[in-house]
Amino acid sequence: MSLISLKFILFMATLLILYYRVPERFQWQVLLLGSLCFYAFAGPHFLIFLGISILSTFFLMRNPTKPRLLLVFAISLGLLIFFRYSIYFGMKSIAVPLGISFYTFMTLGYALDCYDKKITPCESLPRYALFISYFPQITQGPIGTYKAMSKELSARHPFDPESIKAGGYRVLIGWFKKLVIAGRLSFYVDTVFSNPEGYGGLTLITATFFYAFELYADFSGYMDIACGISQMLGIKLSENFNRPYFSRNIPEYWRRWHITLNEWFSAHLFMPAVTSKWNKKAANGMHKLFPFAKKGTLRMILPLILVWITTGIWHGAEAVYIGWGVYFAIIMLLSFCTQSMVRSFSEKNGWNPEHPLARIFQVVRTFLIVCTGEVMFRAESMKDAFSIYRSIFTKTRLNASSIAEALVPFGNGNQAAASVLILSALLFGLFFVEFRKEQDPKAFTCHRYLYAGVFLVLTALLGSPGQSSFMYQAF
Amino acid sequence: MKKSIVTIACAFAIILFAVAGKNLYSCEIPIHNRGIRDAIATGDLDVLLIGSSTFRCNIDMREMDETFQGRAYDISYGGNQLAAASIQYDELKRRSKNHYGLMVFELGPMMLTEDIAISDSRVIWDLSFEGKKALWKKMKEGGNAGLPLTFEYFVTSGMDDLLTFPVTEPFYATRYYKGVKTEATPSPGRTVLENEAFDLSDARPVEAQIDALKEIIEKCRADGQPFVFVESPVYHRLEEDPAYRKYRKEFIRILKESGADFILAKDVDFDCHEASYFEDMNHMSEEGRKLYTRLLAPLLSKRL
Numbered sequence: 001m002s003l004i005s006l007k008f009i010l011f012m013a014t015l016l017i018l019y020y021r022v023p024e025r026f027q028w029q030v031l032l033l034g035s036l037c038f039y040a041f042a043g044p045h046f047l048i049f050l051g052i053s054i055l056s057t058f059f060l061m062r063n064p065t066k067p068r069l070l071l072v073f074a075i076s077l078g079l080l081i082f083f084r085y086s087i088y089f090g091m092k093s094i095a096v097p098l099g100i101s102f103y104t105f106m107t108l109g110y111a112l113d114c115y116d117k118k119i120t121p122c123e124s125l126p127r128y129a130l131f132i133s134y135f136p137q138i139t140q141g142p143i144g145t146y147k148a149m150s151k152e153l154s155a156r157h158p159f160d161p162e163s164i165k166a167g168g169y170r171v172l173i174g175w176f177k178k179l180v181i182a183g184r185l186s187f188y189v190d191t192v193f194s195n196p197e198g199y200g201g202l203t204l205i206t207a208t209f210f211y212a213f214e215l216y217a218d219f220s221g222y223m224d225i226a227c228g229i230s231q232m233l234g235i236k237l238s239e240n241f242n243r244p245y246f247s248r249n250i251p252e253y254w255r256r257w258h259i260t261l262n263e264w265f266s267a268h269l270f271m272p273a274v275t276s277k278w279n280k281k282a283a284n285g286m287h288k289l290f291p292f293a294k295k296g297t298l299r300m301i302l303p304l305i306l307v308w309i310t311t312g313i314w315h316g317a318e319a320v321y322i323g324w325g326v327y328f329a330i331i332m333l334l335s336f337c338t339q340s341m342v343r344s345f346s347e348k349n350g351w352n353p354e355h356p357l358a359r360i361f362q363v364v365r366t367f368l369i370v371c372t373g374e375v376m377f378r379a380e381s382m383k384d385a386f387s388i389y390r391s392i393f394t395k396t397r398l399n400a401s402s403i404a405e406a407l408v409p410f411g412n413g414n415q416a417a418a419s420v421l422i423l424s425a426l427l428f429g430l431f432f433v434e435f436r437k438e439q440d441p442k443a444f445t446c447h448r449y450l451y452a453g454v455f456l457v458l459t460a461l462l463g464s465p466g467q468s469s470f471m472y473q474a475f
Numbered sequence: 476m477k478k479s480i481v482t483i484a485c486a487f488a489i490i491l492f493a494v495a496g497k498n499l500y501s502c503e504i505p506i507h508n509r510g511i512r513d514a515i516a517t518g519d520l521d522v523l524l525i526g527s528s529t530f531r532c533n534i535d536m537r538e539m540d541e542t543f544q545g546r547a548y549d550i551s552y553g554g555n556q557l558a559a560a561s562i563q564y565d566e567l568k569r570r571s572k573n574h575y576g577l578m579v580f581e582l583g584p585m586m587l588t589e590d591i592a593i594s595d596s597r598v599i600w601d602l603s604f605e606g607k608k609a610l611w612k613k614m615k616e617g618g619n620a621g622l623p624l625t626f627e628y629f630v631t632s633g634m635d636d637l638l639t640f641p642v643t644e645p646f647y648a649t650r651y652y653k654g655v656k657t658e659a660t661p662s663p664g665r666t667v668l669e670n671e672a673f674d675l676s677d678a679r680p681v682e683a684q685i686d687a688l689k690e691i692i693e694k695c696r697a698d699g700q701p702f703v704f705v706e707s708p709v710y711h712r713l714e715e716d717p718a719y720r721k722y723r724k725e726f727i728r729i730l731k732e733s734g735a736d737f738i739l740a741k742d743v744d745f746d747c748h749e750a751s752y753f754e755d756m757n758h759m760s761e762e763g764r765k766l767y768t769r770l771l772a773p774l775l776s777k778r779l
Contacts, residue, residue, distance in 0.1 A: 006622065165479060415596060417643045418635035449482040456486035461493055461634050465623040 001041040002468045003139075003225045004178060011038065012229060016164075019233060024156035031134065031153070031233070032126055038135035042098040049079055049097045050133060057107040058128045061121050064114040072111040080104045088317045099138040101314060101475050105264055106132055110146045112268050119147050127154060134235075136226040140219070140472045142238045142260040157234030167231030169448055172455040174224030175463075177217040181430060182471075183464030184423055185214035191409040193378055196388045201396025203406040204388050211378050212371050213427060215471060216245065219258070222470045246438045248362035250331050250369060261314075265307050273303035293337075300336055305329045315377075315475050320385060324376040331369060422462060494630050497637050502603045506644060508651035510601045511563060514548045515571040517653075521546040522775055524654075524705075525563055526581030527555040527594075532660065532758035533707045535768040536653040542772035546576075549654035552601075554594030557586050558613045558687040563598075564694055566606045575700065576779045580691060582706035582730070582737055584722035587685055588678040591617035593624075593632055600633035617683040662760040665750035668710055673756055675718035685729065692733045703778055704730055708740040708767060711747040713756040736778065743770040 001008050015034045022030055040047055056075045060068040083096045110131075113119045122128040131149050132138075157163075192199055192207035199207070220241040230237045240259050247253035254262050273279055283299040290298070305326075312325020346353055353362070372389075379385035396402075410419040436443040444451060506512055514523060521543045524530050531551035539547040550563060560580060567573070591614045593599060599607060611628060614620045620628075636643065650657060662668070695702040706723070713719055730737045745767055746752065752763025759767060 418639040421639045453486040460490045465626040
């Protein structure tokens with residue numbers, strides 16, 4: 001059941017009525033029932049695999065020991081690998097349970113936190129089942145932690161009209177981002193990326209920028225819907241985005257994009273790897289080879305590579321995702337290694353990195369680096385990705401025919417100009433709103449009714465009604 | 476809560492206003508150099524062509540002007556279907572008393588295999604509400620009318636054109652002449668044409684399109700409207716495709732059974748192996764279009 005379908009609106013309306021009608025102590029049971037029903041819509045048999053993950057983690061982690069932890073890893077990762085990656089081992093393609101990558105990380109995170117004694121193991125199976133299966137987050141995250149979610153999910157939530165209104169407003173923003181902005185951009189992006197060799201450099205650059213905005217509008221649109229729905233239920237979900245395209249460097253970008261996944265990797269893979277014995281040994285070895293390098297920096301290298309390759313594989317075992325992971329590993333390493341050099345160079349030359357022009361430069365540079373990586377993320381193969389890079393560098397011309405060619409994917413000639421105008425206005429609007437929010441996070445919080453009306457009108461009149469799935473659902 | 480209800484009510488009122496405006500009155504907005512409304516505004520015509528982008532790319536209206544002294548017009552929409560052409564015919568007859576010496580419909584074999592769908596939002600933009608409803612009925616009968624498509628058909632389709640009309644219309648108007656595009660389209664060359672991928676193996680006949688073809692013939696007969704179906708030459712690779720040949724045969728069989736007049740590609744002396752005449756498999760380059768129109772025009776003229 002897609003979060004942008006009529007079926008879901010009916011489901012949500014029914015759930016809301018039930019949720020606020022039952023005595024508050026039963027609210028979490030209503031949520032659990034609703035979440036399981038929601039999940040069963042994707043395929044009732046998928047509940048079996050969700051059940052295995054929930055039961056195994058719950059029972060094994062009641063008394064967390066190392067062998068039990070390893071068993072949880074074997075079961076959860078085994079299921080994930082079987083469904084997501086068996087195709088790469090020559091097995092037939094099989095239907096992947098909805099949100100398996102996301103809930104597996106939640107169960108693993110829970111198991112690790114229990115093992116590390118950061119949390120007390122949950123005592124109630126139904127409550128734990130609700131934490132894993134909570135419907136707004138199960139398909140695409142955010143990857144919540146038990147520590148943050150358990151209180152929210154078990155608390156009593158009296159009916160609060162303000163939460164309903166604020167949540168509804170956020171859902172509207174999400175629909176707008178997904179149906180209007182991402183939907184329109186996807187048409188152009190899909191056309192170009194399905195046949196990259198058929199287009200010149202300017203069209204490919206346009207498609208790459210559009211893809212960056214599409215991915216953001218699609219993924220953050222989903223998060224707005226998920227967080228909005230949750231807010232309507234009185235439950236606060238972790239945020240996954242914080243205007244990432246205004247980041248001034250790549251490490252900052254990854255602190256602002258898909259925040260919960262990166263926090264998960266940071267807490268459960270990066271930090272343990274940095275402090276591990278094998279990494280210390282490796283860093284010492286490297287220090288002998290490069291005595292001028294700081295030991296602290298050298299200890300970052302292997303964990304960074306490990307995290308980024310794992311992040312790539314988490315998205316899929318295709319070469320494009322691994323290439324994307326390696327690309328960001330290199331960029332992150334360069335960023336860490338050159339950080340102090342750039343700082344001292346700026347100080348020596350009297351450059352002020354806080355000057356507005358310097359900030360604009362940093363934001364644009366970061367965006368371009370991200371876009372370069374996103375080409376691999378979107379391309380259908382590494383061959384296509386390299387063909388796109390080659391065309392961008394060798395086939396980019398800024399003349400009338402190149403501009404005319406860049407308009408072709410907007411549809412047939414009849415609609416190109418109208419599409420360009422509407423899309424330009426929408427992207428400018430999105431940029432303006434994000435820019436104002438970057439300056440003042442409280443911007444656009446007054447006159448909410450007016451904005452809600454505008455979003456409703458624009459979504460109805462300019463949306464792409466054929467959209468039903470979100471991009472990150474594929475992961 | 477009161478404010479929320481007022482907001483939703485106001486938003487719906489604006490949506491309703493814009494949607495009703497588009498569906499009821501968009502066909503009245505003056506648009507120049509293309510589409511049904513401009514054809515109607517042009518008045519009586521010797522030749523009126525109704526077809527898809529194939530007609531738009533393969534007919535040179537300046538060449539037609541020489542034969543018909545400016546009394547020819549081409550109504551063409553991207554991917555225009557037989558079902559839509561039938562509605563467009565009704566629309567022309569309902570909205571004007573113009574006299575058309577000869578109506579030329581497209582004999583596109585693969586048109587018989589297309590599911591009834593919105594091929595070009597301009598079709599909806601140009602039709603009156605009655606026409607829109609009729610086309611919608613056909614889509615529904617063809618089983619192609621789920622909720623998203625209904626929404627697209629009545630709400631979003633053509634909305635961009637409506638909202639940006641004052642800015643885009645002067646730009647579009649310069650790109651058309653009597654319904655066809657004025658820009659020069661060169662051939663991509665033999666290598667590209669010989670390697671261009673196409674696959675018609677999945678094509679299946681669609682009953683609704685076959686019915687629409689018969690409907691066009693019946694309507695023209697009933698109105699005493701002279702008409703002819705014209706097959707545009709296509710690049711030899713497409714012409715040699717078994718599926719293409721199969722549906723051409725079927726199209727011709729229906730026309731023969733109904734006693735309808737038609738002109739086949741082979742009736743004009745046009746070389747389908749000449750790559751410089753084509754932009755792709757079924758759209759001609761500027762050179763091909765000029766030559767083909769010069770060859771076709773006398774055959775149409777004979778029928779007046």
